[in-house]
Amino acid sequence: MSGANKLELMNSVLVKMEDLKNSQQSLIGKIGQIEVQLFDINSPDLDKDLSKVIDRASETLNIIEEAKANFEEKRDIIAKGAA
Numbered sequence: 001m002s003g004a005n006k007l008e009l010m011n012s013v014l015v016k017m018e019d020l021k022n023s024q025q026s027l028i029g030k031i032g033q034i035e036v037q038l039f040d041i042n043s044p045d046l047d048k049d050l051s052k053v054i055d056r057a058s059e060t061l062n063i064i065e066e067a068k069a070n071f072e073e074k075r076d077i078i079a080k081g082a083a
Contacts, residue, residue, distance in 0.1 A: 003082035
């Protein structure tokens with residue numbers, strides 16, 4: 001695979017990683033909306049479960065952001081070598 005093709009593929013992956021990050025942020029936002037709607041409802045079990053979901057979703061978002069940053073660094077190194 002040529003350097004230009006590799007960079008093009010890596011850029012495509014980064015676009016998808018950004019989309020994945022945005023989707024995860026949207027999920028966290030939706031959970032927050034549900035929590036607000038449940039504020040006046042006595043539902044400790046659902047509150048507890050949603051808390052677990054938002055914690056894990058936040059952890060996943062951090063993993064996605066770190067993975068994307070690491071991949072961007074690799075792409076940048078390759079791009080400098082191709083220039």
